Amino acid sequence: MMTAVAVSVMLGTRLDAQGRAGGQGAPATTPPPTAQASAPIDLTGNWVAVISEDWRWRMITPARGDYASIPMTAEGMKLADTWDPSRDEAAGEQCRSYGAPGLMRGPIRLRITWLDASTLTVETDYGMQTRLFHFGNWRAPDGPPTWQGNSVAKWETPAAPNAPKTGSLTVTTDHLRPGYLRKNGVPYGASARLTEFWDMATEQNGNRWIVITSIVHDPTYLLVPFTTSLQFKKEGDNSKWDPTPCSARW
Amino acid sequence: MGSHSVFGTMVGHARIAGAALVLALVSVPASAQVDLNGGWQSLQHEDWVERAPGSDPVDYTGLALSDAGRARALSYSYAQYSLLERQCIYYTPQYVIWGPQGLRIWSESDPVRGIVLAWKISSAVDRDVVTIWMDGRPHPSENAFYPFSGFTTGHWEGNVLVAHTSHIKAGFLRRNGISSSDRTTADWRIFRHGDYLTIMVIVSDPIYLAEPDVVTRSWALDPKATLATTAAPCVPVSELPRVEVVGAVPHHLPGKNPDVNEMTERYRIPREAVLGYQETLYPEYRKKLNAETFITQDRCKRYCCGWVALGDAGSSAPGLTCITNGTNQPNSTPLGTPFIPPPPR
Amino acid sequence: MKQYAFLAITAALGVGSWIQGAEAQQRPPGGEVEIVPVRQNFYMLAGAGANIGVLVGPDGFIVVDTGAAAMTDKVLQALDTLADRHKVTVQGADIRPKIRYIFNTSAHPDHIGGNEKLSKAGLTIFPGGAGPGLGAVVANSGSAAILGHDNVTQRMGDAFPVAAWPTEGYTGRMRSYYLNGDGIQMVYQPAAYSDGDSIVTFRRADVIMTGEIFDMTRFPIIDLEKGGSIQGEIDALNRLLDLAIPPVPLVWQEGRTFVIPARGRVTDQADLVEYRDMVTYVRDVVDDMIKSGMTLEQIKKADPTFPHRARYGADTGPWTTEMFVEAVDKSLRPRS
Numbered sequence: 016m017m018t019a020v021a022v023s024v025m026l027g028t029r030l031d032a033q034g035r036a037g038g039q040g041a042p043a044t045t046p047p048p049t050a051q052a053s054a055p056i057d058l059t060g061n062w063v064a065v066i067s068e069d070w071r072w073r074m075i076t077p078a079r080g081d082y083a084s085i086p087m088t089a090e091g092m093k094l095a096d097t098w099d100p101s102r103d104e105a106a107g108e109q110c111r112s113y114g115a116p117g118l119m120r121g122p123i124r125l126r127i128t129w130l131d132a133s134t135l136t137v138e139t140d141y142g143m144q145t146r147l148f149h150f151g152n153w154r155a156p157d158g159p160p161t162w163q164g165n166s167v168a169k170w171e172t173p174a175a176p177n178a179p180k181t182g183s184l185t186v187t188t189d190h191l192r193p194g195y196l197r198k199n200g201v202p203y204g205a206s207a208r209l210t211e212f213w214d215m216a217t218e219q220n221g222n223r224w225i226v227i228t229s230i231v232h233d234p235t236y237l238l239v240p241f242t243t244s245l246q247f248k249k250e251g252d253n254s255k256w257d258p259t260p261c262s263a264r265w
Numbered sequence: 266m267g268s269h270s271v272f273g274t275m276v277g278h279a280r281i282a283g284a285a286l287v288l289a290l291v292s293v294p295a296s297a298q299v300d301l302n303g304g305w306q307s308l309q310h311e312d313w314v315e316r317a318p319g320s321d322p323v324d325y326t327g328l329a330l331s332d333a334g335r336a337r338a339l340s341y342s343y344a345q346y347s348l349l350e351r352q353c354i355y356y357t358p359q360y361v362i363w364g365p366q367g368l369r370i371w372s373e374s375d376p377v378r379g380i381v382l383a384w385k386i387s388s389a390v391d392r393d394v395v396t397i398w399m400d401g402r403p404h405p406s407e408n409a410f411y412p413f414s415g416f417t418t419g420h421w422e423g424n425v426l427v428a429h430t431s432h433i434k435a436g437f438l439r440r441n442g443i444s445s446s447d448r449t450t451a452d453w454r455i456f457r458h459g460d461y462l463t464i465m466v467i468v469s470d471p472i473y474l475a476e477p478d479v480v481t482r483s484w485a486l487d488p489k490a491t492l493a494t495t496a497a498p499c500v501p502v503s504e505l506p507r508v509e510v511v512g513a514v515p516h517h518l519p520g521k522n523p524d525v526n527e528m529t530e531r532y533r534i535p536r537e538a539v540l541g542y543q544e545t546l547y548p549e550y551r552k553k554l555n556a557e558t559f560i561t562q563d564r565c566k567r568y569c570c571g572w573v574a575l576g577d578a579g580s581s582a583p584g585l586t587c588i589t590n591g592t593n594q595p596n597s598t599p600l601g602t603p604f605i606p607p608p609p610r
Numbered sequence: 611m612k613q614y615a616f617l618a619i620t621a622a623l624g625v626g627s628w629i630q631g632a633e634a635q636q637r638p639p640g641g642e643v644e645i646v647p648v649r650q651n652f653y654m655l656a657g658a659g660a661n662i663g664v665l666v667g668p669d670g671f672i673v674v675d676t677g678a679a680a681m682t683d684k685v686l687q688a689l690d691t692l693a694d695r696h697k698v699t700v701q702g703a704d705i706r707p708k709i710r711y712i713f714n715t716s717a718h719p720d721h722i723g724g725n726e727k728l729s730k731a732g733l734t735i736f737p738g739g740a741g742p743g744l745g746a747v748v749a750n751s752g753s754a755a756i757l758g759h760d761n762v763t764q765r766m767g768d769a770f771p772v773a774a775w776p777t778e779g780y781t782g783r784m785r786s787y788y789l790n791g792d793g794i795q796m797v798y799q800p801a802a803y804s805d806g807d808s809i810v811t812f813r814r815a816d817v818i819m820t821g822e823i824f825d826m827t828r829f830p831i832i833d834l835e836k837g838g839s840i841q842g843e844i845d846a847l848n849r850l851l852d853l854a855i856p857p858v859p860l861v862w863q864e865g866r867t868f869v870i871p872a873r874g875r876v877t878d879q880a881d882l883v884e885y886r887d888m889v890t891y892v893r894d895v896v897d898d899m900i901k902s903g904m905t906l907e908q909i910k911k912a913d914p915t916f917p918h919r920a921r922y923g924a925d926t927g928p929w930t931t932e933m934f935v936e937a938v939d940k941s942l943r944p945r946s
Contacts, residue, residue, distance in 0.1 A: 065546050079561075086310060122548035123548060394862065
């Protein structure tokens with residue numbers, strides 16, 4: 016008869032010591048760490064978009080009707096064909112291409128800081144926009160949709176107790192004011208939803224990068240979710256920070 | 266009283282075979298990893314022109330070329346592809362992110378311990394399989410042969426697969442003749458989020474790049490993908506009689522590239538951006554251009570839509586046309602059934 | 611237990627390490643000779659001046675080129691290592707392979723500096739040749755034979771001792787040998803680096819030694835004084851392309867001809883194409899500049915090698931970019 020062999024089967028779950036239950040002198044429970052305290056990656060600082068992809072659609076305003084790469088529906092294309100920057104200016108809607116889904120693909124610099132322990136602030140110089148990423152049980156206030164919408168964030172960390180501190184950020188944004196995915200009027204509507212995965216990469220030479228996988232859902236104007244990835248390089252300071260207001264043309 | 270938590274299973278009367286089976290299942294090391302196995306469908310929502318029809322002949326936008334890299338690119342003639350001896354030369358491994366193809370990724374494991382020894386990224390019709398060795402082996406000597414796939418080693422940093430490729434042959438950074446030298450190295454980061462895969466590749470070439478080329482691409486898991494793991498055979502074919510004259514190598518002499526002004530004339534893109542100067546990658550370059558000096562082309566005339574749904578039941582648009590090819594003629598032919606990736610979890 | 615248990619289990623089951631991995635070929639520190647395996651029975655010795663090829667088999671070592679004189683002792687040490695690796699034991703006695711033949715691809719000092727010592731460390735294929743007389747002459751006094759094109763001997767001349775000269779010269783298109791179970795051909799390639807260049811092909815090993823015709827570390831050396839020319843160099847590169855078989859049509863397979871250049875790594879047809887195209891481009895640019903009336907000085911200033919200079923050029927050393935441009939110019943410029 017085989018001696019019983021104790022086999023511990025660990026498939027990525029932690030052997031957690033269970034806390035002492037009940038009894039006298041139960042210790043006070045400590046509050047869970049804040050989002051800021053538990054951040055597995057440090058996104059704060061100054062970052063610059065390196066426009067190495069889709070240059071002529073991101074660095075400059077592309078021509079009317081140039082929708083290459085974007086999986087638009089016919090309805091989206093029909094609406095995009097009516098793009099008129101003068102009309103947007105007259106209506107005070109110069110910021111249509113600076114809403115969250117389109118903003119991040121622009122030629123931007125980011126300044127990321129903690130507004131408080133549960134809110135990460137992402138500012139851009141291009142368009143002078145501010146995105147707020149809310150952690151925890153944040154409830155969106157009532158109000159009209161905005162260019163940046165409501166963003167709910169959470170950290171994703173590998174389920175391994177001994178893994179080095181690392182992870183990524185998932186952000187879901189909705190309640191968006193209709194805007195443009197591209198400067199030349201490629202639309203997204205009020206029901207659009209933006210999902211982002213923010214990762215970090217550090218090169219051997221110390222260069223740090225944020226890599227964002229961005230997925231825009233809009234069943235009205237997009238045939239399939241518009242999925243792109245972006246990279247931002249860390250800068251040592253904000254000396255190149257150059258705030259420019261929204262422009263419907265440039 | 267305290268309790269020791271012992272998470273496990275007492276296996277009484279376990280046979281060796283059973284223990285081996287359990288052993289095969291127990292394959293997760295101390296640090297976290299993700300499973301990259303599967304068929305990953307290419308989402309060509311960026312750089313569709315480059316990845317599908319191909320860039321214009323002199324379009325170096327988005328690159329920081331060195332002066333030598335620029336001169337080398339400008340000397341390139343597409344007729345080189347007609348050289349018999351060039352027709353079957355593979356692209357270099359970083360073409361994973363520039364090609365239009367989906368990827369099949371699979372692991373090869375130690376049959377006894379079950380740990381992954383290597384991750385493999387499938388080849389394409391014109392690129393070799395990329396093998397990412399995870400077993401800690403060192404890179405070979407610089408004097409060793411450079412295979413088409415280069416030599417890649419990797420490790421996990423949390424959930425991210427980090428890899429480094431050396432021993433890369435001279436080849437092309439992009440298909441319009443922007444070259445990469447055999448001093449090139451590539452650094453990879455592979456991120457998986459649910460059914461989405463994003464690969465970042467940092468290509469460093471001290472000869473032809475003024476700064477590394479950093480590109481990221483995304484794919485979506487497709488359980489129905491049928492992607493081959495090896496490339497197709499290649500047979501050279503005589504195309505241009507002239508290049509079969511021994512020693513005739515098509516190229517452009519310095520200052521004689523006939524296409525050098527095409528991007529500027531067609532899209533009004535400034536020359537320094539067309540020619541891949543380093544400063545043009547950064548937002549501050551826009552200070553040199555502004556709404557007064559840069560006038561957008563009025564209307565798109567070629568490759569206007571990589572994707573379009575024409576006449577689908579939910580949003581038919583009679584009479585709606587789009588230019589999907591390199592002409593300035595409308596083309597209303599739908600591009601086939603698109604792959605719809607799953608919603609992010 | 612708070613840790614994953616598989617390590618304990620594998621230890622208990624006595625599972626040894628399975629991982630073999632590639633042989634760790636690390637480049638030796640500067641000044642050392644590196645043994646680079648090319649085939650099971652073929653090695654490249656790198657770092658000896660020019661690359662040396664070694665075919666191993668029952669006949670002993672067949673060596674292509676012997677490196678620079680200053681590195682000969684290191685070359686002999688490397689061959690000693692190979693001899694150790696490939697020795698056979700017969701009736702309790704170790705039989706270590708010896709150098710039996712040396713092939714010289716040209717008279718460049720980086721290729722023939724070790725001729726005398728390596729030859730004397732070797733063993734003639736002719737029996738009974740150690741003593742004086744005709745037998746000794748035939749048998750090179752017991753030393754390994756050295757084969758090269760006749761012009762190699764002419765070019766070596768008084769600058770080298772007689773013992774370093776090829777013992778067998780050939781004229782004509784080629785010379786063929788069958789050694790170590792392989793068909794070996796010395797193929798004459800006129801007017802490339804010089805008028806004495808040979809390409810050495812090994813049919814069964816499927817390896818080609820190119821001599822100075824192909825150099826992964828620099829622009830090709832063209833010695834006009836010794837009969838080299840740019841057109842001869844390009845012709846030689848195209849001939850190499852004819853001989854080097856790529857992995858076609860099954861491109862993903864490992865099989866292909868390996869091409870060993872004068873310096874630099876082991877290559878194949880794809881690397882050769884790149885080099886041939888580069889040399890042809892420079893030739894064409896210089897040719898165009900000459901036809902447009904530019905002088906040599908003007909051509910040097912215009913730098914016809916520019917796209918390739920960072921990779922192959924040198925501003926100092928025995929072969930500079932300027933020297934290369936001058937050689938190309940003089941090859942092409944009509945003589946007045």
